[in-house]
Amino acid sequence: MVKVGLTGGIGSGKSEVARRLAARGAVVIDADKIAREVVEPGTSGLALIEAAFGPQVLREDGSLDREKLGQIVFADSGKLARLNEIVHPRVGERVAELQRAAPADAVVVYDVPLLAENNLAPMYDLVVVVDASDRTRLARLTGLRGMAEQDAVARIKAQATREDRLKIADIVVPNEGDLDDLDARVEEVWARIRRHRTADA
Template sequence: MKKIGLTGGIGSGKTTVSKLLEKEGFPVINADEISRQVMEPGSEVLNDVAEIFGSDLIDKDGNLDRAELARRAFKDDHSTEALNGITHPAIRWRTERLFEQYRDEEAVIYDMPLLVENNMVRDMDMVVVVEVPADIRIERLVSSRGLDADDVRRRMAQQATDEERAAVADVIIDNSGTETDLAPQVKKLVEKIHSLS
């Protein structure tokens, strides 16, 4: 089984690319999805997060206010490290179980925003970076997700730079256009993945 690391900055459209790859028959492990799962109501991880970042983050039904957690956790390096220290071990454990589950597949797509930041590049057989200029990403996140532009810039500052991601990329996907523009790039990527086997 080949591990294909799929990464890119916030708002680059990794999910769109991973869905296209899923349609091509590749299983996808989505790190953001796993991070949501480990913070389900009542989980130990969620309790630890509330202890550090405030119990007011959890509503009466036990659900996490993710937007507010992001505001608190990404305001500085110390807060970001505190959140990562709580969530990353649980995320890593669940991720390893999923890779084990897919061990007989030709390749698995690992949709991981922090692939570069977490020094996981060396664990991948191929690294795919989805690139979009920062101004387009900000515009997309403000219009589609209703995020605050300054908050997006702060999150971007916490992530690897476009140059750092490009330096480790085996394949770069340009997602500054439409989904129609993506299709031929994904087709080429699929061929490259098949050629690894």
Template sequence: MLRVGLTGGIGSGKSTVSARLREHGAVVIDYDVLAREAVEVGSPALARIRERFGDDVIADDGSLDRPALGALVFSDDAARRDLEAITHPAIRDLARAREEQAIGADVVLHDHPLLVEMGMAQGCDVVVVVDVPPEVQVERLVRDRGMSEDEARARLAAQADRDDRRAAADVVLDNSGSVADLESAVDRLWSDLLARVHA
């Protein structure tokens, strides 16, 4: 089994790469999904979040009010670190369980926006970074996700530095071109990954 870490800044096109690799046959462990599972109603992590951040981050149905929590942590580094200390271990445990279930898979893809920040790149056989210039990220977040320019820049500032991500990469996929260009690059990447599996 080849453990592949996939990461990229918000708005980089990482989801497009992940979907294409899934089509080719990779077993995808989606950390955005795990992050939601880790804080489901009744989870220990959600109880700790409520204890640390108060009832204002809990919705009427008892679930996590993500926008309210996001507003707190994206403008306060200490608050973000406190949140990460709660959620990251729970996410790691879920990921480990998912990987154990992927018996017989050639490629297990850890689709993880915080692969570098959480120190998980070292545990992967191959690290793939989807890369675009920051100005392109901001433009896409404003256009596609309805963020203000300030919100978009705050999100970028909360993630790993572009140079840090690139330094951790074995493969850098440039996504400053078209979707078709990116998909062609992913197809070539898949061939390379399979070659490693069967070497």
């Protein structure tokens, strides 16, 4: 098994790279998706969040109001730590479960937005960083996602710098062009990952 950490700043195209690696046979484990799953209605994670932060963090349909919860925890480091105590172990358990279910010779790609911020690079055999300039990312966030410019700038600034991500990269995927360019780059990355798997076998 080859464990690949995949990261990139918001608007870099990381999700597009993850989709293309999955299409080539990688087992993709999406940390953000799992973090949402472990707090869905009916889970112990959501019950603990309600107990810790009150019923005001739930929507009328019983699902988590992420915006309301964010306003509470990002203004109070103690509350953020409490939320992380609830969510992180559940994410870790689910990731381990998915990893155990993967074939022994699989390429497992962990899609982790905050890989650099949380110093997780040592956990992986290879770290792939999807890279685009801040200007390109800002244009994508405002143009393709319809985000207000000041919100997009704030999101970019809240993450690791481009330089910090590039420092931990074993493989860099430049993504300033179109999707055809990206396909060609991902094909090169896939070939390199497979060579790594063969070398380790």
